[in-house]
Amino acid sequence: MKIKNKTIVVTGGGNGIGRELVLALLKDGARVAAVDISEKGLQETQNLAGELSKNLSSHVVDIIDKPAVISLPEKVVAIHGQVDGLINNAGIIQPFVKINDLEYETIERVMNVNF
Numbered sequence: 872m873k874i875k876n877k878t879i880v881v882t883g884g885g886n887g888i889g890r891e892l893v894l895a896l897l898k899d900g901a902r903v904a905a906v907d908i909s910e911k912g913l914q915e916t917q918n919l920a921g922e923l924s925k926n927l928s929s930h931v932v933d934i935i936d937k938p939a940v941i942s943l944p945e946k947v948v949a950i951h952g953q954v955d956g957l958i959n960n961a962g963i964i965q966p967f968v969k970i971n972d973l974e975y976e977t978i979e980r981v982m983n984v985n986f
């Protein structure tokens with residue numbers, strides 16, 4: 872995939888696989904908009920990016936917050952000029968308990984975030 876000078880949005884960029892994706896994309900010459908619910912996590916990704924953080928923007932967004940998601944493209948374009956791709960990596964797992972013991976609120980959050 873040719874990603875040099877492309878702008879890629881990565882959800883869940885504040886930890887784990889998402890953070891590694893952000894750092895790998897930056898190393899390969901992409902501009903990246905990292906999205907996460909965790910400001911602290913995004914700050915850590917910025918720190919790890921070092922000099923390449925000039926090509927990285929951070930956006931604190933809960934991806935189930937529809938108005939925040941709808942307003943995100945405009946914010947990314949204002950910073951990077953374009954959006955070329957999205958890696959929707961953010962996801963959560965439910966507690967490992969029997970399905971009958973899961974609260975509806977937990978089930979709904981897992982479904983909303985992951986789908």
Ligand SMILES: NC(=O)c1ccc[n+]([C@@H]2O[C@H](COP(=O)([O-])OP(=O)(O)OC[C@H]3O[C@@H](n4cnc5c(N)ncnc54)[C@H](O)[C@@H]3O)[C@@H](O)[C@H]2O)c1
Pocket residue numbers: 882883884885886887888889906907908909912932933934935960961962963964984
């Ligand atoms: N790690 C694994 O073994 C594994 C296996 C299969 C699938 N996955 C999937 O890969 C993805 C990344 O996994 P990971 O292990 O890096 O997870 P992780 O928990 O380390 O990181 C997920 C990131 O997503 C963010 N996030 C969670 N909910 C969010 C929301 N509502 N809005 C915005 N950001 C949110 C978290 O703050 C976190 O920074 C997930 O979708 C996960 O389900 C992981």
